[in-house]
Amino acid sequence: MSTTPSPTPMTASDLAEILFTSPLQESDHPSAEQVRTAIEDRFGACGGDSSAWVAAVAQEAGDHPETFMARMRWALTTVCEAYPDLTTAA
Numbered sequence: 240m241s242t243t244p245s246p247t248p249m250t251a252s253d254l255a256e257i258l259f260t261s262p263l264q265e266s267d268h269p270s271a272e273q274v275r276t277a278i279e280d281r282f283g284a285c286g287g288d289s290s291a292w293v294a295a296v297a298q299e300a301g302d303h304p305e306t307f308m309a310r311m312r313w314a315l316t317t318v319c320e321a322y323p324d325l326t327t328a329a
Contacts (some may be wrong), residue, residue, distance in 0.1 A: 249325075250325060251315065251318045251319050251322060251325040252315065253289070254278055254318045254322060254325070255311065255314040255315040255317075255318045256292050256293065256296050256314070257278045257281050257282055257285075257292050258274060258277060258278050258281070258314040258317060258318055259292075259295075259296055259299070259310060259311055259314040260281055260292045260295040260296060260299070261277040261278065261280070261281045262277070263277040265310070265313045265317075269317070271320060271321040274317055274318065274320075274321040275321055275322075278318075278321075296311075
């Protein structure tokens with residue numbers, strides 16, 4: 240059993256930021272289970288510290304501004320499909 244806290248109390252926007260920083264790609268056409276696993280893995284790798292994935296999102300936005308919006312849009316849409324009961328804002 241995993242000792243990593245579950246990220247489910249978060250909003251879809253929070254989870255999209257975590258997914259954004261994962262190695263999962265749109266071209267992978269991930270299943271909902273793969274999305275949830277990628278988020279849980281990344282959440283655990285960050286130790287549940289939101290500043291870790293927020294910093295990674297900001298770094299990517301600065302390094303790749305030409306692809307940032309499309310990837311974030313994909314991440315949010317994908318999270319909403321994988322977690323249909325979540326809201327997008329706190």
